[in-house]
Amino acid sequence: MSAEPNENAHVNEIHKEYTRIDKDWLGLHFKISIGMVLFALVVECIMGIILVHSDMLNTTVPKFLFKFLLAPSGVNALCIAVDCAVVKSDKITQTAKIYTVSIINTVICFSLFTAHGAFTVTYYVFVTAVILTTVYASSMVTLTTSAISLVLLIVSELFITWDVDKPSVFQSTLRLGNFLIALFIMFSVSLICLVVIRYEQRKNRASIRIEEERIVLMKRLKMDELTGIYNxxxxxxxxxxxxxxxxxxxxxxxxxxxxxxxxxxxxxxxxxxxxxxxxxxxxxxxxxxxxxxxxxxxxxxxxxxxxxxxxxxxxxxxxxxxxxxxxxxxxxxxxxxxxxxxxxxxxxxxxxxxxxxxxxxxxxxxxxxxxxxxxxxxxx
CATH class of the missing domain: 3.30.70.270 (Reverse transcriptase/Diguanylate cyclase domain)
Known part of the structure; x- marks a missing residue:
């Protein structure tokens, strides 16, 4: 119990609560990344079983397992290991952890998209990486994640040919159209997220300002006007x-x-x-x-x-x-x-x-x- 009421105590508690919420979401964000990796692994195993026992497989089984199961799973496992080390570290600031988890999530999306880019739906896996950062209400985190996601999407689509069944954007008009639409959607989602964050920040600042005004009023009610001490x-x-x-x-x-x-x-x-x-x-x-x-x-x-x-x-x-x-x-x-x-x-x-x-x-x-x-x- 403090004998001297601290006029900033309640405001500090608000900031601490925001920090606690970010910490809780960081943990959930990390678990979502793990969930994505595990879900992708399950889907890859199921698809592998189906393709191995069908006539659609146009490569050897070992090569198929390496390219579409072992390689992406290995990259994702490495990402999760780095994530885990960073999240559990006491020497890394929470801000650095937020950036690390957000960026590594985009790397996981890059791994999944590169390995399975033949499916156009995988274009939009990057969207999840951006949306997951909005809870932090940090424009820089979301902007950084969006920029990295767009760069990785472009690099994977234009410069990496991992799946030979994936049509090239330079050879397929349909693929080019899907690629441009994906870029437009990525850009739009990123812009919307940044706008949402801006209003969320304004709301947070307003709540803190109202709390500060309330504290000042409460302090005045508890102060003796003549002597300036408590009443x-x-x-x-x-x-x-x-x-x-x-x-x-x-x-x-x-x-x-x-x-x-x-x-x-x-x-x-x-x-x-x-x-x-x-x-x-x-x-x-x-x-x-x-x-x-x-x-x-x-x-x-x-x-x-x-x-x-x-x-x-x-x-x-x-x-x-x-x-x-x-x-x-x-x-x-x-x-x-x-x-x-x-x-x-x-x-x-x-x-x-x-x-x-x-x-x-x-x-x-x-x-x-x-x-x-x-x-x-x-x-x-």
Missing amino acids: RRALHDALRDLEDYNPQDNYVFGITDIDRFKNINDTWGHQTGDLCLIAFAALLKESCKNASVYRYGGDEFCILFYRTNMKEAYKTAVMIQNRLKEAVFKEHPGLKLTASFGLAEYKNGLNAAKLFMNADQALYQAKIVRDSIRVHEEEK
């Missing part, structure tokens, strides 16, 4: 959280106020009284590094020391008293301030109301003497 509402929330979390760490709750503050207002005026409150609040905030400071009302302030024992809290209160006595007001050099403290220790299971009452009773005892510190002690 009573923030204190109630902090005590409620303390009660709900029921922490095992040491917590100390303190209440303090300026001695004879009414006399200061009556003698020096309310404007001077306000200056005293502002100076005292600033001193409390500066001195209490491991605590949250709240203005409860009037000249009464509360301090929630977290992960602190009573000895350390008492020492801090003494330091504040000494520094307050040294405070100088240029317009009122004769004005000297002192403060009293009441401290109570939080114990496991103690409710917030009882904790506040214990500190308040200690402060009451301190006010009898003034410029003193009292610690609440449980009755035996």
Whole structure:
């Protein structure tokens, strides 16, 4: 539990959630690549059995098995091995993993298309590689994947003749037409994906901006306008959280106020009284590094020391008293301030109301003497 609310905590949580989603999708993306390889292997085995036992096979069985089963499966297995090593590595950033998995997926598509390019439907295996990157909402990832997919498609179609049954685009008008249509579809899908990503990014930025505005508003509602520290509402929330979390760490709750503050207002005026409150609040905030400071009302302030024992809290209160006595007001050099403290220790299971009452009773005892510190002690 943090005593000092972090105004960026919720925004950071949004970014962390986006990162977690990307990480989950990265894992699924990797599994999809494995699924593609396994599915292709099953189809290749089935087609191999059918062709070997038919009269359509126009090459030897060993050559057929090497070209259409062993070679593409070997390339794909190597790709999966690289993917696996990258995904499981702790030394590689998540961004690098995303690029690697996305690019290797296009290499798998290239292997499948090159080996089975005689089937025109394999043109569109590259489309899946592009679409799978849209979840990352990164224009560069999708653009890189699209560019590599288009290059590999063109290279495989124009410069590699792996399957002799595949008609060349330079010899078949139908094949050329299918090739051009495939390029057009690839380009269109890539463009659509980039547009979708752009709007997804705008939506994400809008959600973060709205969250930031909400945090600023909530912070204003929990801030005291005069002193600039947390107000009573923030204190109630902090005590409620303390009660709900029921922490095992040491917590100390303190209440303090300026001695004879009414006399200061009556003698020096309310404007001077306000200056005293502002100076005292600033001193409390500066001195209490491991605590949250709240203005409860009037000249009464509360301090929630977290992960602190009573000895350390008492020492801090003494330091504040000494520094307050040294405070100088240029317009009122004769004005000297002192403060009293009441401290109570939080114990496991103690409710917030009882904790506040214990500190308040200690402060009451301190006010009898003034410029003193009292610690609440449980009755035996």
